[in-house]
Amino acid sequence: MDTNIIYCGDNLEILPKYIPDESIDLIYIDPPFNTSRQYEVFWGEAQERRAFEDRFGDVMTYLDWMRPRLRELHRILKSTGSFYYHCDWHATHYIKVELDRLFGFDNFQNEIIWRRTTSHGDSKQGARHYGRIHDTLLFYTKSAEYTWNTQFVEFSASQIKQQYNKQEKDGRRYRLVTPTAKKPGGDTSYEWKGVRPPKGRFWAYTREKMAEMDSKGLLYYSKTGQPYIKYYLDERPGVAAQSLWTDVSPMSPTAKERLGYPTQKPLTLLERIVNASSNEGQVVMDAFCGCGTTLEAAAKLKRKWIGIDFSPTACRVMAERLEKRLGLKEGIDFTLKDMPKTVDQLHRMPPFEFQNWAVVALGGIPNKVKVGDYGIDGRLYLADMAKEEKTVKRISEKVAQGMFETLDKWYPIQVKQVDKVGRPDIDKFETAMRRDKRLKGYFVAFGFSGDATKEIQRAQKVEGLEITPITVEELLGYEKTALD
Ligand SMILES: C[S@@+](CC[C@H](N)C(=O)[O-])C[C@H]1O[C@@H](n2cnc3c(N)ncnc32)[C@H](O)[C@@H]1O
Structure with a gap:
């Protein structure tokens, strides 16, 4: 089995095709809630919620969609493996029942409550319910024998005050x-220094051990002469992590790890899971891996890893993330497999994904918010436009941080997933260009009609509007060269 690999595709197709039975040590998943048009959830949590309310309707549809995927994940998990399902109030209770059936009630280990925010739109004035501020992680194992490394969290200030209430002269x-x-x-x-253990109890240490501790100053004597052992705070690993996680902060809007991906989870959350439920060299999988938080945690902690996501855009984001944050090189340190490569595959891709693919393949940056069908789908910043910026990559970072508008030198990109772009499509793009005061733009489609080509020529001659038509075949050629 290949590891350190990102598969681009539906996990229901990828898992049976590439992953053998009982081969994975740890699986973490954080799936979206709607079943049919996941590409829409890529950029906005609000959209995700709306999609859930609009289309989910019957929770059974979601479970029907999820069930065969869960069966596959259970199949590939080693008998000593662990499984985490990250969800929230929308689906937790239904999923719990489903997982109890699949893994067995006795293999349910924890319902972890992660406080992902301290306040929320839900708890604003006027809301008639308590703020929904946590996510739930359901933790199962495949059997009673599983990898487990206790994780420790820091003592709280009140625990320190209450429990570690004695101090040496130096403040320890x-x-x-x-x-x-x-x-x-x-x-x-x-008898130890004139004292015997209280009735019904015994010394836990031999006389020699007591003497050794005493000589090292590790024993404390009460007024009645009872000895006690001193447990120093700075020698404790912390408190064993419990099922309520309030110490993993949500990502701040300016966090370095933030990639502009709304459902991105904090790295520390995944690090805790990877550390607790796997060892170095073991295989970690995320079958809905988004922008690859699990993969970064696994690679950083020296685990082998496998990621699956059916969005080519997400797969690109992940590859860049691993390169930028961990210095891993695609093709050398890891593989990106099954990215769409043929015209036919691109024909069948969901429209939103197709647009992202085309804009990125052209070297542009997709617009985060799509404004109607004839809005501009992306922007191209050419290298010479970015004099103040070192590289185009730096610009992408700025875009991700929402600093889009500070850079004004760009060309619009319009994408249409049609065989022949007609003249009206070109007219509409021209209107958008005029509105945004752009003299140059790119139009990507599978083909262009004679009328569309004539209009492109007219616009250039008469109005000085320069539209470059690019076919998907041409773009695939560009892509190939770029990847080679
Ligand atoms: C909520 S996001 C995961 C975010 C991730 N935990 C992170 O920190 O970035 C869910 C991801 O699942 C992907 N997805 C949805 N359905 C899928 C499927 N059937 N197969 C593979 N990936 C899928 C979506 O493209 C999306 O990127």
Whole structure:
């Protein structure tokens, strides 16, 4: 089985095709809620919610869509493997029932509540319910034998104050723990500095061990002479993580890791999961991997990884992320597989994805918000336009951070997933160009009618509007060269 690989495709097709039974150690998924037009959710959580309310309607449709995928994921999970399903109030309870059936109720380990924000639009004035501020992660294992590494979180200020309430002269904090236990073992009722263990209890340590601790100053004596062991705060790993996660902050709008992908999860969340439920060298999979948070966490923590996403745009974002943040090179350190390459595949691609593909293939940046069918689909910033900026990549970062409007030198790109662009399509693009005061633009489609070509020539001659028509075949050629 290949690892360190991103598959571009529907996981329901990719999993049976490439992934053998019982081959994955850890699976994390964070699927979208609507079933049919996932590409719409790529850029906006608001859209995702609306899509859910509009089309989901019957929750059973969602489960019917999800069920065969879950079966596949269960098939490929090792018997010692773990599975995390990230969701929220929309679907948690239905999914829990589904997963209990699949994994067995006894293999349910946790319902993790992640507080992903402290306040939310939902809790604003006038809302007639409590703020919905958490996500739920359902954690299952395939059997009772599974990889587990306890994770620790920092003590809270109140825990420190209450539990580590004693201090050495130098300020070192500690708590007191009795050196006695319930069960006897050997000579454990001896007298220690005139004191014996309380009734029904025994020393937990041998006389020699007690003497050793005492010589190191690790014993504390109460007024009555009872010894206690000092547990220093700075020697504790923290508190074992519980099922309520309030210490993983949501990403701030200016976080370095933010890629402008609305459903992106924080890296620290995935690091905790990868650390807890896998070991170095094991295989981690995310079958709905979006912009690749799981993949970054897995690669960083020296696990092997497999990502699947059916959006070519998401796959590109991931490849760039791994390169930019971890210095991994596509083709050397990892593989990007099954990206659409033929005209036929592009014909069948969902329209939104097709637009993204075309704009990116042309070297442009897709518009985040689509304004009607005849809005401009993307912008092309040519290298010489970016003198103030070092590289075009820097511009993409700015776009992701919402600083789009600060850069005014760009050419519009219009994309139509049709065999023949007609004259009216060109007219509309011209109107958009005039509105945005652009003299040059690009139009991508499978072909152009004679009338469309004539209009392009007229607009250039009479109005000085320069529209470059580009066919998908040509673009595939460009793409190939760029990838070669
Ligand atoms: C909520 S996002 C995941 C975000 C991710 N956890 C992150 O941190 O970036 C869900 C992703 O699932 C992808 N997706 C939806 N249906 C899919 C399918 N059937 N096969 C593969 N990927 C799919 C979408 O394209 C989207 O990128």
